[in-house]
Amino acid sequence: MKAVVYRDNGGPDVLRLVDREPPLPGPGEVRVRVAVSGVNPTDWQARAGQAMAFPEITPHLDGAGVIDAVGEGGDPSQVGQRVWLFMAAAGRPTGTAAEFTVVPAGQAVPLPDEAGFDVGAALGVPALTAHRALTVAEDGPRRLRPGALADKVVLAAGGAGAVGHAVIQLARWAGATVISTVSNPEKAQLATAAGAHHVVNYREGDPTAEIRAIAADGVDIVAEVALGTNLALDLAVLRPRGTISTYANNGGKPVELNVAQHMVRNTRLQFIVLYTAGPDARAAAVADVAAAVRDGALPVGEEHGLPLVRFPLHRTADAHRAVEGGAVGKVLVDVTS
Structure with a gap:
């Protein structure tokens, strides 16, 4: 071979x-x-x-x-x-x-x-990572299915990336209101094609105000790809008891935490890597991702973002x-x- x-x-x-x-x-x-x-x-x-x-x-x-x-x-x-x-x-x-x-x-x-x-x-790494990001919130579900996130607002940072794309698709399949942040109009088109209800260019205007106009009470779950760069925005739009699920730190900017801000908000910071997520979490992710595939919820190609x-x-x-x-x-x- x-x-x-x-x-x-x-x-x-x-x-x-x-x-x-x-x-x-x-x-x-x-x-x-x-x-x-x-x-x-x-x-x-x-x-x-x-x-x-x-x-x-x-x-x-x-x-x-x-x-x-x-x-x-x-x-x-x-x-x-x-x-x-x-x-x-x-x-x-x-x-x-x-x-x-x-x-x-x-x-x-x-x-x-x-x-x-x-x-x-x-599928694999992107989809299973996305599942994990969406199922670690204190007030959220541990499993995904249609309707599981019906009352939640999810922010997919970097929605044009492979994991961000899977976050959008799985969150949409599970019934969430999905917002995605992107860096340019081309990526905005991809995030929209993936299924994001709202797309915000974080390099233009006032992204905090744009997101707050969509989610007045704040975002429930942020799936984060660049924590050092985006933490201030994440905290500005996160609701009390909300979760920031971070699976990467693109750009490598050091992460500085204002402990008092996070304490007052009861923020949950969840760091994610599949290798150490544990067999039960991986098995749940595999089962739910397989169900989403059967439902046709995870298509690929430019026309799907x-x-x-x-x-x-x-x-x-x-x-x-x-x-x-x-x-x-x-x-x-x-x-x-």
Whole structure:
């Protein structure tokens, strides 16, 4: 099989296209013929500097394809099942940047026939992170379904990004009023296409006043991508007992907290990463995201607010460069032609 691997940390140039024997699934595992691999910032960050746990690593956590073999004790009826994958390369050497990968059976989630492999490859990290961001509020639900956020106002910071896009779609599916902040008119069009009810350009006018005009009592949940940059705005529009769920700090600006302000408001600051969210939270996210996919609530493509930036497998290094460079939309690697 063809696979992309790296044997040392470094820039995208450490990635190599090689021939390898297809991996064999062990007990409790399935082997998937990968159609499309999704690339996330965590993939290039792991390649660039995370300690090498194996002599050789095939990157990428997310992807979609078809189960073609099951390990000992597995269910043979799974063979031929279309699936989406999450956390494939977490603690394992076999990510999705290969024609075949092996994952624990629970990390291969059935993908409905009406959902394309592009949808499946775009789920994983973005969708599960978005679910977590929307289910940690003290006064909010722990699970998402239609109506679960019916009385809530959600602010998706950076709604044109992959996680922000998933926040908009999941919050809209769950019945929330969705506001998104963006930096330019082009991104505003994407956030609107994703389903945001209201879009605010935070670089123009008075974004606090615009958001307060929509949510007079304040925002219930902020899904935040740049906490250091946006914290003042978040606090200005957050309702008492509201939650700021932060999954990144784009721009790297240090975060300074006015403790008294947050105490008076009873702010909840929730930091999010999937690896340490715990198995129960991940399982709930997988189940709810799968339900949203079945409902057709998570489409991708520019017409749905998430442009697709595609590369063939032999150009995986260019795919990493695109993500590192801040490509707008979702970067995908076409593994199987």
